[in-house]
Amino acid sequence: MSTRTSPGPHIEVRGLHRSYGSGADAFEAVRGVDLVVEPGTVVALLGTNGAGKTSALEVVEGLAPPSSGEVRVLGLDPVADRAEVRRRTGVLLQTSGFPADLTVAETLRMWAATMTAPRPVADALADLDLAGRADVRVRALSGGELRRLDLACTLLGEPEVVLLDEPTTGLDPESRRRVWELVAGLRDRGCSVLLTTHHLEEAEELADRVAIMHAGRIVREGTPAELGADRPATIRFEGAAAGLPDLAGLPAVARVGTDHGTTTLESRDLQATLTALLTAAADRDVRLPGLEARSASLESVFLAIASGEEPAAAPTPEPARPTGGAAR
Amino acid sequence: MTTLSLSRTAGLARANATLVLRNRLTLIYGVVLPLLPLGLLLVGDSGSEGSGGAGAAAIVTALMMAALFPVFYNLLSQLVTRRDELVLKRLRTGESTDAEIITSLALPGFAVALATAVVAVPLAIAFGQDAPLNPLLYAVTVVVTLLMFAAFALWTAAWTRNAEAAQITSMPVILLAVLGQVAIGFPDEVRRFTDLTPGAAMTDLVRVSWFGMETGSTAQTLDLGGTWAAAGRPMLVLVAWAVLAAYLARRSMRWEPRS
Incomplete structure (x- = not known):
């Protein structure tokens, strides 16, 4: 339960840059990131491996100083005001790190000993469904159990701000579902x-806002629905639809493609295109096997960016919405 | 970084002590090994000429082992193992400060080494040795020695790739420590240089503080006041090494594995 309320956003990142190395070997992993996380919201940093998600998150966690730019967590500096920020923040690193020879209960007791106001260890065990594994050594845990133990430590101090670096990577679907429920809670x-992920499904499921990161920058930011809004919807069916008029002439069609016998239409107005297509097919008595129609998903946005189809340079533009864009 | 939280440090140290005791290898070199040289006191013939020399050698060896294994080697291997397990990085995301994390890793070994240094006193007396002539100087020698070896462990860990590699990377510091101790029989021209090693300084300081023996002597030649004067030079050498080790450790400290 959060006990203190700070006015303003819980996390504020302005013009963040982070470089590794120096001179000719220098590599800039984060190239100007702006990000705001309001209280009571979940923000997902989405990106491919190497996009700079972890590098950016480590600065927010206070593990590394920024090369330039500013980070505020609960209105405080994660490095200068470390003690205060840490007391109210829970961090989950990309890879769990616990001594292999301690038991689950010993690990949580050790972690609790480092905290100002930990919850009872027994409660934390029960919350993450680890009570039955309390006396098992860490080295004997499954990947899912280890991640749950890690999360139990992250949440042991009832943090107001929670930073999760790929919380579900490598988990089985059931464990992943459990983590999602926890985050929603x-x-x-x-x-x-604030979490990072490269699972689109996770971002769509969990996040109030999604920031898509590519090559060190946030290239799109918004709700999952907003992000999809400027991408075309798709219609697919098998075969070349012989007997239909020119598909490119249907209303709102942006592109027609065929691949391995599947025809794909990209549409700026799914309903208009689909209506025209189905009417034409009905008029001519043409079957469209395997017909599929879907609004733009985060996936198409993400893939377009990852493939370089979308310009990666524009920093968080207000997307120019096409009229009647496909809504989710 | 300036003040340590007692409860945080103790909580972490407790877990670290559990880990040392739970692993057979760390148990042997962290706890059992340093206690063995004290057995030399038993075989030291306390009635014969020059027995002070044998007793001093036994005590110096015990303290050197206590500094090298529970403190230096143990801290080195714990640091490298925890770093590779990403435990250090994980701990740094919590409330613990860097100083608390390092202190808690060193504490179990320090406890064993200090216990060895303390137990050596009644044990030596029981087996016919003199009580320490200058207990305060003896205590200061032990503490500075342990701090120096802890700092050397931090520095060595920085360029040790993994826990197995520590068997090799620990050699320079171990040689530096042992050289001074074995050099006691070397000719003066050689000793002028070996006296500058931390092992020689520590050996001299123990012989001066406990037995009142001047460098190279195997019988008491100093009174209490004389021990302070005789300790000046080796203490300077020891402190200089401790400062160097701390400087190197501070510069090179790494908290996560090289990626």
């Missing part, structure tokens, strides 16, 4: 959550 209690 955190938001309901008024915590703010």
Whole structure:
């Protein structure tokens, strides 16, 4: 339960840059990131491997100083005001790190000993369904159990701000679902959550806002629906639809493609295109096997960016919405 | 970084002590090995001429082992193992400060080494040795020695790739420590240089503070006041090494594995 409310956003990142190395070997992993996380919201940093998600998150976590730019967590500097920020923040690193020879309960007791106000260890065990594994050594845990133990430590101090670096990577679907429920529960209690992921499904499921990162920059930012809004919807069916008029002439069609016998239409207005297509097919008595129609998903946005189809340079533009864009 | 939280440090140290005791290898070199040289006191013939020399050698060896294994080697291997397990990085995301994390890793070994240094006193007396002539100087020698070896462990860990590699990378510091101790029988021209090693300084300081023996002597030649004067030069050498080790450790400290 969050006990203090700070006015303003829980996390504020302005013009963040982070470089590794120096001179000719220098590599700039984060190239000007702006990000705001309001209380009670979940923000997902989405990107491919190497996009700079972890590098950016480590600065927010206070593990590394920024090369330039500013980071505020709960209105404080994560490095200068470390003690205060840490007390109210829960961090989950990309890879769990616990001594292999301690048991689950010993690990949580050790972690609790480092905290100002930890919850009872027994409660934390129960919350993450680890009570039955309390006396098992860390080295004997499954990947999912280890991640749950890690999360138990992250949440042991009832943090107001939670930073999760790829919380579900490598988990089985059931464990992943459990973590999602946990994150949703955190938001309901008024915590703010900043997480990184390369699972689109996870971002769509969990996040109030999604920031897509590519090559060190945030190239799109918005709600999952907003992000899809400027991408075309797609219609697919098998075969070349012989007997239909020119598909490119259908209303709102942006592109027609065929690949391995599947025809794909990209549409700026799914309903208009689909209506015209189905009417034409009905008029001519043409079957469209395997017909499929879907609004733009985060996936298409993401893939377009990852493939370089979308310009990666524009920093968080207000997307120019086409009229009647496909809504989710 | 300036003040340590007692409860945080103790909580982490407790877990670290559990880990040392739970692993057979760390248990042997961290706890059992340093206690063995004290057995030399038993075989030292306390009645014969020059027995002070044998007793001093046993105590110096015990303290050197206590500094090298529970403190230096143990801290080195714990640091490298925890770093590779990403435990250090994980701990740094919590409330613990860097100083608390390092202190908690060193504490179990320090406890064993200090216990060895303390137990050596009644044990030596029981087996016919003199009580320490200058206990305060003896205590200061032990503490500075342990701090120096802890700092050397931090520095060595920085360029040790993994826990197995520590068997090799620990050699320079171990040689530096042992050289001074074995050099006691070397000719003066050689000793002028070996006296500058931390092992020689520590050996001299123990012999001066406990037995009142001047460098190279195997019988008491100093009174209490004389021990302070005789300790000046080796203490300077020891402190200089400790400062160097701390400087190197500070410069090179790494918290996560090289990627």
